[in-house]
Amino acid sequence: MKKRMRARNQHLKRLLSLLLTVVMVLAMIPAAFAADTASGFVIGPYLLAPKTTSMVAVWETSGSEPTTIRFGTDANALGDAVTVERDPEAPAYGGVQTNIYRYKFSELTPGTRYYYEVALANGETSRGTFRTLEENPTEIRYISITDTHKFDTKATFDAAVADYDPAFIIHGGDMVEGTGTQKEQYAFWFNSGEFIHNYPVVYACGNHDFSDYFDMYVIDTQTEEYGSAVAGNISFDYGNVHFDLMDSNPWALFQMNAETSGGKMDAATADKIEKSVQWLKDDLSKNQDKAFRILVMHHPISDPYTKMHIASVAEAGHVDMMLAGHTHSYARAVSDQPTVGAGTIYLTHQDSRAVSAKGSYMTHTIKDGVLTTQNMANGGVVGTTVTAVDKQQLAYSNISIQSGPVPCNSEIEISATITNTGKGMAAAVIPVDDNGTIKYIYGDLESDSGLSTSGEPVRVSSNGVKTLEPGESIELSGTVTLTEIGKHTVKVADVSKDIEVQFRPATFSYTNVRTKLGGGEVSDIGSDILNIKADITNIGNEDGTATATLYVGDEATLSKQYTLKAGEVKTCEFTYQFEQAGEFSVRIGDSAPETVYIEGSIQGMPMVVDQSGKGNNGYLHGAPTIGTDDKGNGTIILDGDKDYVEIPDNQNFTIDNGITGMVWAKLPVSEGTGINTLTPNGRDHNPLMTKGVSIGWGTNYLYRMAVRATGKVTVGIGFNNDNGEFFWNDDDADPNAGIKKGEWVQYVGGFDRTTGGDSYQNKYNSGHIDAPAFDSEIKNWPGASTYIGFSYTGALLTNRGRGVDRTMLAGEVSQARMYQSKLTEAEVAAVADAPSAAGPKSDDLVLWLNFDPKNIVQTGTHTTEWAEISGAPASLAYKAEIPGKSAIQATVEFSKDGKTVSGSKAFNLKTGENTIDLTGAGEGKYVRIVTKFTSNLGTEQTDIPVLYTYTLKAGESTAAWNTYADWAKGTFADGAGHQSSDAYRALSEDFDDYAGEVDEGKPVEQTAASSETTQTSSAATAETTTETKPEQPKEAGWDVDDSHWAAETIRAMMAEGVLEGDADGRIRPDDKITREEMIWVMNTMLGIKPKADTKLDAADRSSEWAYGALAAAKDAGILQGDEFGYLCGSDYATRAEIITMIARACKVSSDDHSILDGFTDAADIPDWAVSALAGMAAQGSLSGYTDDTLQPNDQITRAEAFSLLYEAITVEAPAQAA
Template structure:
C-alpha cells in the first residue's frame, strides 16, 4: 500500500447500486477511484476529502477521502483501485441484492483494543456477512486521539475493512473530531440523516434500520447530571431534535412498510437516559429489536409493559475486545439487576450474527473461547405471530385477610416466538394483567422460548374491602377482604448528618393510608431495636406522605435504624478522633498531606518510600482553593506498582486523582490511573466534557516517574520516566477546566462509577497497590523539557518552582498532636441569682480507645471555677479498650476539660495510630448527678486540635450494594 495512504480503504453505506469507499492520506493528492466489473466495465467514483484536525502524528492534519461509486449492478462483485501520484490501493466488494428476502449481518460493539481481531477475521470469512453493524467504542482511550482508531481498528483488520462494508455509530469513547471525520461525515454524504450522519436510517430487504447517536443524552446529559452542572441549551436542543427525528423516522411510510424495525445505538436499555428517551419511542413505534452496548456485558431484556412484552426485545451486546463467553438466565429467587425485573439473562459475548427474513429474526450471540473458537451464548427468535402462552394447573390460594392471593400456574409457550408470560386475572369481572412473578422484592418477568414449560407463582392483591370473586381460566376463588392495615410503608432512607449535624441522623419513609377515611396514628422510629421516637400524625383517606425523623445521638458508632415494620439499615455516626500522620510539604505552600491506613514508610537505597499495601493505605492532599489551576496543571508520582487489579477488585487503580469519580461524567479535575490490563489512562474534564486520553503501560514491579501535564493551549501530555506516552490537543480558552477544589487530591485511592445523589459519591472505590517515592503537583502545565529536567534530578526543586504547589516530604512526617476539650459545665442551669454557683464533684472518667502497642494516649483532666485558672488536675496514661479511672480526688469545681496527647508510630514496620473513641465523666452535686460525653464529631469540634489529630474519613472503604450502578465501558 502506498505510503501516503495511512488508513483504509474501508467501505461504507453499501447498497444494491452504489457504495462508498473511504481512506485516509497524510497529504492531499489527486486520487482517482475506479470499480471494475468482471466484463471490464469501469465505474469511476466521485472523490472528495476533508482535512482532519491537527494531531501529534500529523501536525498539519491528515485527510479523509471518500468516493461514492454509483450505477452499479446488484449482487455483483467489483474490483476497485485507488490511484494517486503512482500510489495504488486495491481490493474488491460485492454490492447488495436488490430486494433480498434474507439478510445475514454481523454485529459487534466496544471493540476497544480489539484483542479478538484475529478471531474476528476468521468469523467474518466463515459467515460472509453482507455488512457489519458496529455499535460504538472503537477507541479505548478517547476519540480525541488519532492513534486510537489507527491502532485499534484500521491496522487490526485492514483487509477485512477493504472488502466488507460497515455502518458505525458513536460510542462514548468515540467523541471527538477524528471519529466524525472517519465515519460520521463519510456516512453522512449518502445516508438518510437529519444531522450529517450522527443518527441515520436505511432500508434493506424486509428491515428498516435506525442507527442512533445516543451520546447527547448517554454521555453529555449524563456528564452534566453526574457533574452537578446544568445541561447547555445546544445539547438540550440536539437531544430534542434527535428524539423528534427518530419518532418521525420510525413512523415514516418506509418504516411502516418494513416487516421489521431494528434500532441500534451505543447505550443500552439499562442506561437511565436511554431508558427515559428511547424505550417509549421504540415501544410506541413498534420496534421489534433494539441493540445497545457500552456495558461490556451481554444483557437481554423485554418490555416491562405487559401489553408489549417480548414484542420489543432489548439486547446489550458484550465487548468485542477480549475472549469471553458466559450466560446466566434469570432465576426466580433473585433478580439479575435489582432495578430491572424485565432483564431475563446476562452474560458475556463478543459478537452477534443477525439473520432477518420476512417471517423471522434470528439473532445469535457468540463469544470466543481462549483458543479463538466461537461459543454460542444465546439465541433470540422473533416472529410476527401473536404470543401463545397457555396456562394449566392453575391454583388460587388466599394468603391473608388483606386480599393477598397466590396465583400458581404451569405456563407453556405454544407459539413460534419467545414470549413474555402474562396472566389475565378477573377480579369481580375487572381484568388485571400479571407479568411479575416470584416474591415481591425479586419479582420479575418470565420469558419462555417456543415449546418451553415453566411453573410460575405470583401474588395478586384485591384491594377494596368486601367480597371478591377472582378467576383465572377455570380456576375461581371467592374471598372477603377486610379493612386493610391502616398504614403501609415503603422506600425507607437513612443517612447521617454532616458538619454541625454530624451527630444527627435523618431517616425518612413513604407512608400510605390504606383506608378510605381519616386516621390519627403514631409511627415509631427504632434504633437498635428500641423505640427512640414516635410521630403522631393525621392522615386523610388514601393519603400518601413522606415522613422524616431527625434524631441526635449522644455517642458515635454504628447503629441499626428502622421505621415502623421496615427492615433496619445501618448508619455510621462520626465519633472518634485519632492521629492522622501529616506529610509536610517542601514546596513552601503548606499543603500538608494526610497519610491514611497503616502503610510502611521506609528508606531503601537512599529513597524514602510509602508502601500502600492495604485498601485503606493512601495519601490525601486536603481540598484547597489554593490548588486551583484554571489554565492547566501537572501531576507527578514516582511509584513502583506492585500488581494490577484482580478480577474481584475495581480497576482504574489511581496514581493521582482529584474529583468525585475517576470516570462516568465530567467528575474529575485530573486523572492518572492504571487500567486492569496495565494500560495508563489520563484525563481532565472541562465544562461537561470528560476529556481523557490513553497511552503507555504501567511498569509493574519497577520504579517509574509518571507525569501528566495539561495546558489549555498545548493540550495534554503524559510521560513515563521522561518518555512521552500520549498527547491530546488543547481546548478553547473559554472552556473551563473543572477544578473540583472542594475535593482532595488522592494518591493511591479514588471513587469510581456514577455519582449517586443520595450519598454524594459513587458506590465503589478503587486503590493502588504499590510504593510511592515522591509526589508533586504544579499549578501549570510543564513542557517536555521541564519534566525531563525534574526526572533527571528528582531531589532538586527544578524548573517552574514558583508553580510548584505540592512537593511531599516523606522524611518529615508529623505524628503527634493534642486535643483539648472546651471547658464544660456538667449540666445546663439557670441560676436565680448571678452569685449563685453550683459546685460539682467529678467521680469517674470512662474512656474508650483503640490503641496499638506502638502508640500512646495521655489524658490530663482539669477542673476550674472560672474557665481560666486550673483548680486541680489528674494525668492518666490510657490503655487499649475501655478505661475506668477514679477521679474523685479532684477538687469540686464548676467546669471540667480534658487535654489528650496523642503519639503515633510511622516507620518500616507500618503506621500505628492511637484513636480516642469517647470520654464519659460522671459528676454529682448535693442532690443531682449527670454524665458528660465527648463522643461525636460536634463534641470534639467544640474543642481545640493541634498537630496531627483529626477525624478518620467516613465510609471511604465502603461499597453501597443497595444502589444499582453497572460500571460502564
C-alpha cells in the same frame, strides 16, 4: 459540515510513531506492495453505506497526491482507473491537513460481488471486494460489535467475519482507546484486518469517538448517503428489516456530564435531545410495516439517561431489539412493562477490547420471521437470543387463585405454569382479570417503574423478570390487590374464582421511608441526629387512629398518633439522636427497614508536611508501611485496599490555564498487565493522583492520572461544559508507553490550553493530545480533596458528593507534586533528574509531598470542647485499640472559666474498655480532654491507635464523646483525625430526597406495652390496626369452619399458642404454605428461638422477618437448603420437604424403605427424602391419600402441614426425642 473538535498541534514523536504504525500496517496488507517513497496508506481502504446499488470506499494516505480506483465484477478484469482527489475540507492534524479520499461505487447490481483496487501515485495498491445488498433477501445476516478500543480480539474477529459472511457489520461505538481527537487511534479499528476492506460497516458514535475525525471517517459519508435530519442519526432498510442508528452522547454523555456534576445541560444539548427523540418517534412510526425494527446506540438501556429518553419511545414504536455497548459487560433485558415483555429485547455487548468468556461480538440471522442472535466468544457461541415477529406467545396451566373471603385491600396469591408456545423468547407475565380490570404479575420492578400499566403495584415472588425460551415452562407467582368491597371475579386464562372482599377495619401500612442525618437540606454523614419520614396509609374502610412508632433495631423509641380517613395518606416524621456510633436498622411501624451509619472513632493519622510552602499537607489513611526507593529515599507502601493519601483542599490555588501532576511510584510485579494485579479486587482507573469527587462517569474531577486495565496511563481534565471530560491515554501502539511494573517511574500528566496534554514516564513522552477546540472554564471542584492512591468512582451521588464506589492503587510511592501550570518536556526532565530540588516553575508548585519519614509527623492531638461539670471528677471510662508500638495519652485539663487551664493530669491509655480513677486529678468548673496519638510507621507493620469513646463522670454530671459529631465539637492538630467508614463503603444510591411537607402527629409516651411487637407465621404480611369503634376484630381462626377436616388440629394448635392467624385472624387452611412460614410454626412448637442478628444472602429468597427462624432451624438440623445450600424461604413447600423437616425435628428416619412400597408413586420420592418418609410411615404419622399416593412433589396446604406436624410432635416417643 459542523466541526465538533479542532486539532491544532502535534509533537514530532507522535509523527514518528504514526509513520512507524503506517509501515507496520502496510506490512500486514497482503494486496499491497512496498514502494520507494514515503507516501502510503494510513488507513483503509474501508467500506461504508451499503445499499442495493451503491457502496462507498474511504481511505487515508500519508501523501496528498491524487489516487485512482478500479472496480468490476471480475477480479482479474477490473475497469478503467478513476482519479480520486483528496477531500479539501478534511480537518488538520498536527497542523497538517488530513489526506482523506472517498469514492462512491454507483449504479451497481443488487446482490452482486464486486472487486476493487485503490492505487497511490507511488504505485502502492490495496485490493478489496464487497457484495451489494439484495433487493428481497430470504435470509439476512449481519454482525454487531462495540467497544473495540485497542481491539486485541481483531484476529479472531477477522476470521469470524470471513466465515460468517455477513451482509454488513454494525459498530456500536468506541473504536478508539482514548478520545476521538487522538486521531492515530482510529487505526486500531480501520487497520484491524482483511474484513475492513471487504465488508461494509455502519456506525453509531461512542463517547470515546466523537470528534472532527470521526465525522471525517464515518459521519460525513453516512449523512450524505442515508440522510440525517439530526446529526449522527441515520436509518436504512435491508429487505423487510429497518435499522436505526443513533448518537446517544447528547443525553448519556453531555446531559449526564452536566447534571451529575451539579449543573444543567446547555440549550443546544437539550435541543439536540428533543430533536433526536422526535426523530426516532417519527422514523419508527413510518416503519411499522417492517418485519423487524433494530435500534442501535452506544449507551445501553441500563444507562439512566437512555432509559429516560429512549425506552418508552422504542417500546411504543415496536423496536424488536436494541443493541448497545459502553458498559463492557454483556447483559440481556426485556421491557419493564408487562404489556411489552420481550416484545423489545435489550442486548448490551461485552467489549471486544480484550478476550472475554462473556463474548466479544454478536451474529444475527433473520429468516422465516425469526431473528436469531448469537453472542460469540473466541469463535464459539456463548449465548443465544431468539425473537420472532409474533411476540409473547404464552399458554397457562396449573393456575392457582387464592380463595376468599378476604378483607378489602388484601393481596391475593396467584400462580400459574407459563409455557412459551412461540418461536421467540418471551417474558413471563400473568394477566389477571379483576372484575374487568387487567392487572399483571410480572417482575420485581420497584427500582424502575414499580407499577403495571393499570397502576397497580407489581409484586412477585421472583427477583426480576423471568424469561422463557421457546417451548420452556416455568411457574410464576405473585399477588394482586383487591381494593373494593363485594364480589370479585378473578380470572386467569380460562380459570376464574369468585372472591368475597369484606369490610376491613381501620388498618395502617407504612411505606416510602426517607432518612436524613443532621439538620441541613441534605444528609451530613458526620451527624448523629436522624430525621426519618414515612407515609402512613389507612387501607381500611373506616376512619381510624394510627400509632406510628420509630424502631431502632427492635426497640421502640418514639411514637405519634395520626387520625386518617379511609384511604387517606399522611406523612409522619421523627427525630432521634444516637448516643453511640455504629450501624443501625431503623423503621417506622411495619415498613421495610433502612440502614443508618453513625460515624464514630478518632485516631492517629500521620501527616505528610507539604514542601511547597502552601500548607497543603497530606494525611495517611489506612496503615501504609514504609520503605526506600532505588536511591535510598523514603517511601510509603499502599496496599490497594485501605491505604491512601488525602490532601484536604485549603482552596489556596486555582487551575485556570494549565496543570501538571507528578507521582513517583513503583507498581507491583506480577504476570500480565491486568489491573487486578494492582488492586486485590480488580478495580479499573487505579489512581495515581486525583482531585475531585469521582473519576468515573461524568466530569466530576479537576484532574486525574490513573492506570487503566490495559496497563496504560490515562490523564484527564474536567471542564465546565457538556463535553466535560477532556482526557488522553498513553499511546497504545507504543510498546514503551505504559506502566513499568517493579520499576521506579516518574509518572507525569500535564495540560494547558495551547499545547494540549502530554504524558511522561521517566521523561519519555508516552501520550499526547492536541488542545481542545472549546475554551470553557476548568472545573476546580473547590472543597474536594486531592488524593494519592484513592478516588471515588462510578456515577456521582450528587448529595453525597462522591461516586458510588472507590478505586485504589497498590504500590510504593516516594513523592507527589502538583503545579498550577504545564511543565514542558525539558522541565519535566529537570525535575526527574533532581527530584529532591524544587526545580523549574517552583512558583507554580502548589503541592509537594516527599514521603521520607523525616517529612511525616507521626503524632497528633485532639482536644475536646470544655464541658461544664457539677462536682469533683470521679472517673474517665474509655474504649481504645492501641496496637504494637503506638500510643494514646489522655490529658484531663481543668478550668475555672472554660478558657484558661488551671490544672491537668495525664494518663496513658491501654487497649480495651477501661476506667481511670480521676479522684484528686484536679478541680474546676470545666473540664476538657487533650488526647495525644502516637502512630508508628514500620517496614513490616504500621501501628495506628484508635479511640472509640470517652465517658467522664464528675459529681452528678456526665460528659460523653461517642460519635464523630461529639468529637467534631473539638479540634484536631497534626497527625490525628477521623477515618470515615463511608470512604470504604460501596453505595447503590444517593441520600433520600427528604423534601416535602409532613403531617403533625400527637406524641405518645413510650411504654413497654406500646413498644411490644409480635411475630407470627404470617409476619410477612403483618399490619398495624387501631380501632375507633367498639366492634372488635374477628376472632382468630374465623375462616376455619368447624366442618373442615383439620379444624380440630388447628384449634388445638391455636390453644397452645402455636398458631395465631394473620392481622385479620385468618388461618387460610387451604392455601399453600411457604418454607419460612412452616419453619416459624415448627420452631414455635419446639421452642426454638430465632437466631439474633441474622443476615441471609439474596439467593436464599427469604423474607427478612424469617431470617432468624430459618438460621435457627438450619442450626438445629431441621433445614438444609437446596443443592447450593440456599434456604429458599419464600418458596412454596412440597409434601416431601415438609415431611422431611418434621422427621428431622423428631429425629425419625428408617433405612427400611420397603414400607413405602404400598404407595403407587413411591418412585417419585426424592432420594434425599426417602429415609425420612419411611421413618414417618413406620411410626404411623404418614398415611397418604385415599388413592394410595403420597404426591411427594406437590405443594402442600397449610392444613396438611399443620396436621402432619401436630401428629408427629404429639406422638409420645418422637416428642421425647424432640
